[in-house]
Amino acid sequence: MSSVPDAFPANNDVSGVSSLSQQLGWQRELAQSIRSGEELLRRLGLNPDDLRTQQMLQTAGIQLADQDILRRFPVLVPENFLARMTHGDLGDPLLRQVLPLSDESLAVDGFVPDAVGDLEARRTPGVLQKYAGRVLLIATSACAIHCRYCFRRDYPYAEEPRRLQDWQPALDEIASDSSITEVIFSGGDPLMLSDSRLQILCLAIDQIPHVERIRFHTRLPIVLPSRVTAELIALLTGFRAQPIMVVHANHGNELVGDCKYALQTLVRSGIPVLNQAVLLAGVNDSVEALEALCRGLINVGVMPYYLHQLDRVSGTAHFEVNRERGRQLIQQLATRLPGYAVPRFVQEIPGEPNKTAL
Ligand SMILES: *Cc1c(COP(=O)(O)O)cnc(C)c1O
Numbered sequence: 001m002s003s004v005p006d007a008f009p010a011n012n013d014v015s016g017v018s019s020l021s022q023q024l025g026w027q028r029e030l031a032q033s034i035r036s037g038e039e040l041l042r043r044l045g046l047n048p049d050d051l052r053t054q055q056m057l058q059t060a061g062i063q064l065a066d067q068d069i070l071r072r073f074p075v076l077v078p079e080n081f082l083a084r085m086t087h088g089d090l091g092d093p094l095l096r097q098v099l100p101l102s103d104e105s106l107a108v109d110g111f112v113p114d115a116v117g118d119l120e121a122r123r124t125p126g127v128l129q130k131y132a133g134r135v136l137l138i139a140t141s142a143c144a145i146h147c148r149y150c151f152r153r154d155y156p157y158a159e160e161p162r163r164l165q166d167w168q169p170a171l172d173e174i175a176s177d178s179s180i181t182e183v184i185f186s187g188g189d190p191l192m193l194s195d196s197r198l199q200i201l202c203l204a205i206d207q208i209p210h211v212e213r214i215r216f217h218t219r220l221p222i223v224l225p226s227r228v229t230a231e232l233i234a235l236l237t238g239f240r241a242q243p244i245m246v247v248h249a250n251h252g253n254e255l256v257g258d259c260k261y262a263l264q265t266l267v268r269s270g271i272p273v274l275n276q277a278v279l280l281a282g283v284n285d286s287v288e289a290l291e292a293l294c295r296g297l298i299n300v301g302v303m304p305y306y307l308h309q310l311d312r313v314s315g316t317a318h319f320e321v322n323r324e325r326g327r328q329l330i331q332q333l334a335t336r337l338p339g340y341a342v343p344r345f346v347q348e349i350p351g352e353p354n355k356t357a358l
C-alpha cells in the first residue's frame with residue numbers, strides 16, 4: 001500500500017504517474033507521451049512552421065484547436081501509438097483520432113455535453129446504471145490517450161471517488177443489490193490504475209457473492225500495449241468472478257506490433273476479449289477499413305462486439321457518419337466476413353433498456 005498514491009490523478013492529468021515511473025515501464029512510457037498537436041505533426045515530418053505543411057493543412061481544411069479547447073481536453077498520445085502512424089500523411093486514420101481541430105469549438109445543433117445521459121444514470125458517486133444486471137464503475141478519470149471523439153470528454157470526474165476509502169459507498173451499493181451480476185470497470189480507463197489499486201478494488205467486488213462477472217472497458221492494450229504485463233494477467237485471472245475485457249480499436253493499423261502481441265497474450269491467458277469501435281468519418285467509414293479492422297481482430301482471437309454510432313457530444317460533429325451509411329457499411333461487411341466477425345451496429349439512446357440496434 002505504501003507505494004500507492006492516496007489520490008487518483010486529477011481530471012485528465014497523468015502527472016501523478018511519473019512519480020511511479022521508476023517502478024513500472026508502462027507508467028514511464030505514459031509520462032513521455034506527446035502533449036500538443038504541433039508536436040504530433042512535427043513528429044510525422046509535418047512542421048507547422050514551414051510553408052509546404054501550411055499549404056497541406058489548408059488543402060485538407062485542417063486548423064488546429066485553440067487554447068480554450070486544449071485546456072479543457074488536452075492532447076495526449078503515447079509514443080507507441082504515434083509509431084503506428086504514417087509519416088507525412090495528414091489523413092492517417094490514427095492521427096485523425098487524436099489531432100485536435102478547431103472544428104471542436106463549433107456549436108452544432110443536437111450535439112450536447114452529456115449526450116448519453118450519464119448524469120441521469122448515476123446511482124451513487126462512481127456508479128452508473130442504465131441496464132439491468134450490470135453497473136458501470138467510473139474507476140478513474142485518467143486515460144492513456146485522448147480521443148477527440150470521446151463521449152465522456154465533458155464528464156464531471158471531479159465528483160467521483162478518488163481515495164480508496166471513498167469507494168465504500170459504491171461497494172455497499174453493489175453489495176446491497178443482488179440483481180447486479182456484472183460490474184464493468186470503466187472511466188476514463190480502469191487499467192490506468194496501478195496493479196495494487198486495481199487489485200484492491202477488484203477483490204472487494206469479487207467478495208460480493210452475487211457479482212458473477214467483472215468486465216474491463218479499456219483502451220490500454222491497444223494504445224499502450226506495455227500495460228499488459230504478466231502481473232496484470234495474473235491479477236485478472238485470479239478472481240472468483242469471470243473476467244471479461246472489452247478493448248477499443250477503430251482501425252486495422254492499430255493492430256500491429258506490440259499491440260497485436262498484447263492482445264494475443266490476453267486471449268491466450270483465457271480472458272474473453274471483445275472489441276468496441278466507433279464509426280468515425282475520416283477514420284473507418286469505408287467497408288475496406290472496417291474489413292481490415294475486423295480481420296485484424298479475429299486473427300488475434302478478439303471478437304468484434306459493437307460498432308457504435310457516434311454519441312452526439314459537443315465538439316465531435318465532424319466525426320459523424322450518418323446512420324444510413326453505417327447500415328450500408330455493415331451490410332457490405334457481412335458479405336465479406338464470417339458472421340462472427342461482423343460487429344453489431346448500435347447506438348446508446350438514453351432511457352432505453354439496452355444499446356439500440358440500428
Ligand atoms: C454500454 C454500456 C454498458 C454495457 O452494455 P452491454 O450491452 O452489456 O455491453 C453498461 N452500462 C452503460 C452505462 C453503458 O453505456
Ligand code: SF4
Nearest residue numbers: 143146147150188219
Ligand atoms: S480511451 Fe476511451 S474514455 Fe479515454 S479518451 Fe479515448 S474514448 Fe474517451
